[in-house]
Amino acid sequence: MGGHEIEQLIRLLGRLPGFGPRSARRIALFLLRDPQARLVPLARALERAGEAIKTCSTCGNLDTVDPCHICTDPLRDPGVVCVVETVGDLWALERAGVHRGVYQVLGGTLSPLAGIGPEDLNVGPLLERLEQGSVREVILALGATVEGATTMHWLMDKLAFYEGVTVSRVAQGMPVGGALDVLDDGTLAAALGARRPA
Amino acid sequence: MGGHEIEQLIRLLGRLPGFGPRSARRIALFLLRDPQARLVPLARALERAGEAIKTCSTCGNLDTVDPCHICTDPLRDPGVVCVVETVGDLWALERAGVHRGVYQVLGGTLSPLAGIGPEDLNVGPLLERLEQGSVREVILALGATVEGATTMHWLMDKLAFYEGVTVSRVAQGMPVGGALDVLDDGTLAAALGARRPA
Ligand SMILES: [Zn+2]
Numbered sequence: 001m002g003g004h005e006i007e008q009l010i011r012l013l014g015r016l017p018g019f020g021p022r023s024a025r026r027i028a029l030f031l032l033r034d035p036q037a038r039l040v041p042l043a044r045a046l047e048r049a050g051e052a053i054k055t056c057s058t059c060g061n062l063d064t065v066d067p068c069h070i071c072t073d074p075l076r077d078p079g080v081v082c083v084v085e086t087v088g089d090l091w092a093l094e095r096a097g098v099h100r101g102v103y104q105v106l107g108g109t110l111s112p113l114a115g116i117g118p119e120d121l122n123v124g125p126l127l128e129r130l131e132q133g134s135v136r137e138v139i140l141a142l143g144a145t146v147e148g149a150t151t152m153h154w155l156m157d158k159l160a161f162y163e164g165v166t167v168s169r170v171a172q173g174m175p176v177g178g179a180l181d182v183l184d185d186g187t188l189a190a191a192l193g194a195r196r197p198a
Numbered sequence: 199m200g201g202h203e204i205e206q207l208i209r210l211l212g213r214l215p216g217f218g219p220r221s222a223r224r225i226a227l228f229l230l231r232d233p234q235a236r237l238v239p240l241a242r243a244l245e246r247a248g249e250a251i252k253t254c255s256t257c258g259n260l261d262t263v264d265p266c267h268i269c270t271d272p273l274r275d276p277g278v279v280c281v282v283e284t285v286g287d288l289w290a291l292e293r294a295g296v297h298r299g300v301y302q303v304l305g306g307t308l309s310p311l312a313g314i315g316p317e318d319l320n321v322g323p324l325l326e327r328l329e330q331g332s333v334r335e336v337i338l339a340l341g342a343t344v345e346g347a348t349t350m351h352w353l354m355d356k357l358a359f360y361e362g363v364t365v366s367r368v369a370q371g372m373p374v375g376g377a378l379d380v381l382d383d384g385t386l387a388a389a390l391g392a393r394r395p396a
């Protein structure tokens with residue numbers, strides 16, 4: 001449909017998660033019907049976000065500053081680190097407003113089948129913080145999946161070396177097999193509040 | 199979440215049709231997790247499509263040239279004009295490959311409640327073509343909705359002035375109340391093939 005530039009836009013939109021050819025065409029048409037009000041602002045927002053985006057070298061969060069707003073917030077407790085799989089999980093916990101410490105984003109879970117090993121997970125900055133002695137509690141907030149459980153036990157083995165550090169995990173208030181970032185705020189709050197020693 | 203640039207991106211994504219805050223965040227994260235491979239190409243494609251896009255002054259199609267590829271295709275019959283509501287409808291018919299003539303995109307339907315009157319519909323170029331005597335058939339392919347029917351009858355009144363022009367409408371093979379651009383190719387082909395005098 002239309003020229004090469006329109007086809008290319010539809011092709012790239014069709015690669016977004018949850019998109020098919022139909023939704024890609026619908027979004028492209030919506031944007032192209034009023035380029036000045038719709039397409040141009042979105043293109044500019046993408047460009048600016050792409051230029052501004054940084055991965056926090058401390059916790060792995062995505063932000064426009066490094067270290068991120070959470071890591072440098074003086075009102076937060078750097079002694080309590082919540083370990084999550086993804087930035088999406090971190091954002092979900094922030095929206096729920098249930099964690100007043102800091103985070104460590106692993107960037108995934110151990111998955112031998114998918115070829116994801118310990119070296120692929122962003123765990124180094126957490127161990128550094130533990131070695132500096134600034135951490136007194138680690139909360140494991142990983143998904144209730146096979147990979148989440150595998151990753152949690154691997155992490156518990158690593159964390160056992162640090163004396164005086166409490167390791168807890170969020171309660172299984174989350175549906176088994178479910179990912180963390182689709183839970184409602186109440187479930188997240190309950191799961192975090194009822195955490196127990198790992 | 200994150201800085202102002204990230205929030206602005208999520209806000210604009212949330213305004214896309216079919217999007218909510220959750221899907222906007224999911225798409226933003228998908229793009230921001232790998233900016234070079236995902237976000238930058240999409241921003242560039244949007245920018246290029248925005249620069250290239252033109253509305254065909256003959257038929258109302260969106261394309262990168264004016265007149266559009268369809269209007270200038272020597273293999274198509276300019277004597278048969280298919281009238282559709284939206285560019286999305288035109289694209290649906292093109293994907294089905296069932297119409298070998300040209301188009302007129304009205305850009306909407308008559309809707310007194312929504313304040314859309316005859317002056318808001320792109321019908322002038324069709325009347326010009328009719329006055330030039332180059333059109334021998336007009337196919338009305340409007341949605342089987344109240345507004346589609348209202349628009350069709352208004353158009354039939356206008357077209358009655360042109361002698362020697364056959365006016366037909368697509369068969370009601372389409373589900374009542376349904377829009378044209380969600381139909382499968384077979385239904386579209388049947389509806390167009392079984393068109394009858396209006
Ligand atoms: Zn951080």
Ligand SMILES: [Zn+2]
Pocket residue numbers: 254255256257258259265266267268269
């Ligand atoms: Zn055209």
